[in-house]
Amino acid sequence: MSNLPIFDVAGSAMTAQSVRLSTVASNLANADSIAGTPDAVFRAKQPVFSAEAVPGNPALAGVQVTEVSESNAAPLKRYEPGHPLADAQGYVYAPDIDPVAQMVDLISASRSYQANVEVFNSAKELAMATLNMGR
DSSP states (O other), rough: SSSSSHHHHHHHHHHHHHHHHHHHHHHHEEEEEEESSGSSOOOEEEEEEEEEEETTTEEEEEEEEEEEOOOOOOEEEOOOOSSSTTTTTTEEEOOOOOOHHHHHHHHHHHHHHHHHHHHHHHHHHHHHHHTTTTT
């Protein structure tokens, strides 16, 4: 906790967006993965955010990641009898991940992170200007 709660708020937002960026990267990396059974398929992940009161100042709220949930979408079933992971009927299973939607989420998370970096930098510059007033 800092004396200026804006650093706590912006810092919590940057941490949350960093988790979001990591989950999107994981989803994109595994979008083309294949499994031999529906149970072994990679499940897309999505962070769940919630407001978090700033200690010492209940009027302000930061953000925290309360959990990282997994998608319950059914895997995509494809007939590929020659694939080494194919089951007895010749099917392989892939995660139901939309790369375009993941890229939109990636851009959104990146912009949110950048915006909070700007908030952090602006607050730092203002604090330094305030400290330099007495010189």
